[in-house]
Amino acid sequence: QLQVVESGGGLVEPGGSLRLSCETSGFTLRSAAIGWFRQAPGKEREGVSCIARRGSSTKYADSVKGRFTISGDSANTTVYLQMKSLKPEDTAIYYCAAELWASPGTCTIVVDKGRYAYWGQGTQVTVSS
Secondary structure: OOEEEEEOOEEEOOOOOEEEEEEEEOOOOOOEEEEEEEEOOOOOOEEEEEEOHHHOOEEEOOOOOOOEEEEEOOOOOEEEEEEOOOOHHHOEEEEEEEEEOOOOOOOOOOOOOOOOOEEOOOEEEEEOO
C-alpha cells in the first residue's frame, strides 16, 4: 500500500523547535519527491518545503527560509522537517505528500494534487506561550 504518515507535531513555545517526520510505505525516496504543506484555521493550504528524489535538491517557502530544514534519512524511507525559531504564525496542521516518479532534481511547493497524489492525515503544530 502506497502511503505517507506524518508524526512529531505538538505544542511548543515561541522560539522553540520541533522535528516532523514523514514515513513512506510502499515506495522509497529514490522514486518520489516529498513536499511538506501546512494549513492554518481559516486559511488555504500552503507549501512549506520539498525535497527532490534522492535528496538532490530542496526548496523552501520564503516564510520559513533559514528556520526550517528538510532532509531524508539514509534508508530513503523517511523525510524530516526540522523547525527552529518557531513563531505563532507557524501554527497549523502540517501535511506531507509524495509525488511518485517526479522529474529527477525537481520538486514543487505548489499545492498540486495532480502531482502530489499521496497525502498523509496531518500532524498538528501549535506555537503558543
